[in-house]
Amino acid sequence: MTDPTTRPGVGKPRTGDSPAGTSAEDPAGQPGDGPAGHRERSIGRLGDRKRARLDELARATADPGGVSLYRDALRRLRRNPVAIVGAVIVGLFVLVAIFAPLIAPHDPVQRFDELTRDLTVDSIPGATAGHPFGSDPLGRDFFSRMIHGSRQTLFVGVLATLIGLTLGVLLGAVAGAFGGWVDVVLMRLTDVMLALPSLLLAITLVAMASRSSQWTVIFAVAIVSVPIFARLLRGSMLAQRESDHVLAARALGVKERNIVLRHMLPNSLTAVIVQATLTFAVAILDAAALSFLGLGDPDINRAEWGLMLGVDGQRYFEVRPELAYYPALAIIVVALGFTLLGEAMREAIDPKNRR
Amino acid sequence: MSLLDVRDLSVVFQRRGERPFTAVDQVSFTVEPGQTVGLVGESGCGKSVTSLAIMGLLPKRGNRVTGEVLFEGTDLLGLRPDDLRDRRGRDIGMIFQDPLSSLNPVIPIGVQVAEVLERHRGMARRKALREARELLDAVGIPDPDRRLTEFPHQISGGMRQRALIAIALACKPRLLIADEPTTALDVTIQAQILTLLKQLVDETGTALIMITHDLGVVAGLCDTVNVLYGGRVVERAARHELFARPRHPYTHGLLSSVPRLDSPRGERLHAIRGSVADNIPWVEGCAFAPRCDNVVDACLDGPPPLEPTASGGDLRCNNPVSEEVAVP
Numbered sequence: 001m002t003d004p005t006t007r008p009g010v011g012k013p014r015t016g017d018s019p020a021g022t023s024a025e026d027p028a029g030q031p032g033d034g035p036a037g038h039r040e041r042s043i044g045r046l047g048d049r050k051r052a053r054l055d056e057l058a059r060a061t062a063d064p065g066g067v068s069l070y071r072d073a074l075r076r077l078r079r080n081p082v083a084i085v086g087a088v089i090v091g092l093f094v095l096v097a098i099f100a101p102l103i104a105p106h107d108p109v110q111r112f113d114e115l116t117r118d119l120t121v122d123s124i125p126g127a128t129a130g131h132p133f134g135s136d137p138l139g140r141d142f143f144s145r146m147i148h149g150s151r152q153t154l155f156v157g158v159l160a161t162l163i164g165l166t167l168g169v170l171l172g173a174v175a176g177a178f179g180g181w182v183d184v185v186l187m188r189l190t191d192v193m194l195a196l197p198s199l200l201l202a203i204t205l206v207a208m209a210s211r212s213s214q215w216t217v218i219f220a221v222a223i224v225s226v227p228i229f230a231r232l233l234r235g236s237m238l239a240q241r242e243s244d245h246v247l248a249a250r251a252l253g254v255k256e257r258n259i260v261l262r263h264m265l266p267n268s269l270t271a272v273i274v275q276a277t278l279t280f281a282v283a284i285l286d287a288a289a290l291s292f293l294g295l296g297d298p299d300i301n302r303a304e305w306g307l308m309l310g311v312d313g314q315r316y317f318e319v320r321p322e323l324a325y326y327p328a329l330a331i332i333v334v335a336l337g338f339t340l341l342g343e344a345m346r347e348a349i350d351p352k353n354r355r
Numbered sequence: 356m357s358l359l360d361v362r363d364l365s366v367v368f369q370r371r372g373e374r375p376f377t378a379v380d381q382v383s384f385t386v387e388p389g390q391t392v393g394l395v396g397e398s399g400c401g402k403s404v405t406s407l408a409i410m411g412l413l414p415k416r417g418n419r420v421t422g423e424v425l426f427e428g429t430d431l432l433g434l435r436p437d438d439l440r441d442r443r444g445r446d447i448g449m450i451f452q453d454p455l456s457s458l459n460p461v462i463p464i465g466v467q468v469a470e471v472l473e474r475h476r477g478m479a480r481r482k483a484l485r486e487a488r489e490l491l492d493a494v495g496i497p498d499p500d501r502r503l504t505e506f507p508h509q510i511s512g513g514m515r516q517r518a519l520i521a522i523a524l525a526c527k528p529r530l531l532i533a534d535e536p537t538t539a540l541d542v543t544i545q546a547q548i549l550t551l552l553k554q555l556v557d558e559t560g561t562a563l564i565m566i567t568h569d570l571g572v573v574a575g576l577c578d579t580v581n582v583l584y585g586g587r588v589v590e591r592a593a594r595h596e597l598f599a600r601p602r603h604p605y606t607h608g609l610l611s612s613v614p615r616l617d618s619p620r621g622e623r624l625h626a627i628r629g630s631v632a633d634n635i636p637w638v639e640g641c642a643f644a645p646r647c648d649n650v651v652d653a654c655l656d657g658p659p660p661l662e663p664t665a666s667g668g669d670l671r672c673n674n675p676v677s678e679e680v681a682v683p
Contacts, residue, residue: 244453245460247457249459250412250443251410251451252448253475255440262459267459
């Protein structure tokens, strides 16, 4: 880190710095090349031109002022190729999802005569003019359905992660802030949830709902991620509780509420933010898995990658394996993108990597 | 009335399944307004615990604090938590050992200074930030305008400690407790920080409790010195008295252990035998006895009492170092 105290001309005399006008820029100021009298003469004063140059150099090396933890992490993130790959995948995916109606050539639920004409149990039309991925088993444009599927995936991923994050942070913060029996009760609750395999828990939750819809999927995937967020936040809150700056804040008479909200919570959130990215990948996979198992949205018109893979891809795998390949590939790539980004964020935000 | 009157302060750590440990044992001392008092001793002798107990910052669970801490006549130990919180930072400021970890890493320096002013002096943020700028300037932080927006990791260790001092002094407390304020800094910065503390204490009339293991710090700063061993005060004396004629063998040993530039070549540095862990409980005798060169039978008959000395201090020793034996 450039230490601004060492800038010439800025340090106060009180700090013991010698005055800025030294012989560093004076070519005649060779050390030790003459008797003491010579030294006296060669130091001289700093000329106006040299002083201007000195100030200019000092300005150039000065750091640009307040760089927060997060901006610092962002800067390191931009230099990490893994992060860039992840960010590009995620960025493309989000763009496709947002602009799906503009990108997709056709309506994803419309059945086309030219596709249904050739449709039998043993043959599903492949790529034709205007339909680059061919048909799905109902004569709809497969490419458009893939494009629109990204929206559903993004929707489920974002909502599930947000709900899981909110509930988890709430639980973790309460447990970490209050401690004692509140902490014990909440953490045993998360232990129970963590004891069940996440997908199994999600399946159970969906099965418990009387009627399956995309909301049951979102909710199930969200609930599964809650204990992870809660434990993570509680752990770092407890570490913060013991930290020097919290003790220092107490010594300044800061109220307990502010200690939690301004000192413990903001310093504990970094791990949770990273986890959110990773949870996003898991949420996409879990949602796809639920759809694949037939526990997802029963609406057959909705384009959803997990559903396309599970129903069409599985049933017609021998007829047209692309029906399975494309959704599977899309799920894998997007999940990979979020995982890469999450891992890179974990690295970037780790205080050990800070300069 | 003394500014701070600590009477028989004891702190006992009680962990479940472990024997209770007395970290601070009937410590008494006073601080007069504007005075600088040193608490000196090795690690583990109870210095920091004493300061935390005065501030009421020890966790309630697992600790028993007894005695009285009279601040301007009010017993801090008996205050309601809210009242005590109002006094912390306003009447009593505190500076900690490690300036980096004592600052909140996600809040800019200026805001951290401003928050104390908002909390205790009811200032609005804008006004508090202006005041914070003045404070940073007063503690010798160069370019205070820019520092206001910078984060703790962006400034140097010396500047961080200056910022902490600015925060501690923001509300002009009548007492400042400095817990090893220079231990985490390198030597040149240490000198600057001590000079700054001395200057600020002189200017504002704030009383200072200086907690340190560094006798050099004591020599330059403190009016009176309390030497702690095993949680008890073993010697108390005015600064010059202590350095010129240390009476307790422990104090004597500490002073002899300071390396000197003018010692003869090849002479080995004096060291006190053993470590702080080689204690005996005070109820059995003098806790320092196992390490003491002057130990006599009486030392194991029970704790020696803290008795006034002729020179106005106090001493807890059966066989003190005679006045003729000067520090080598």
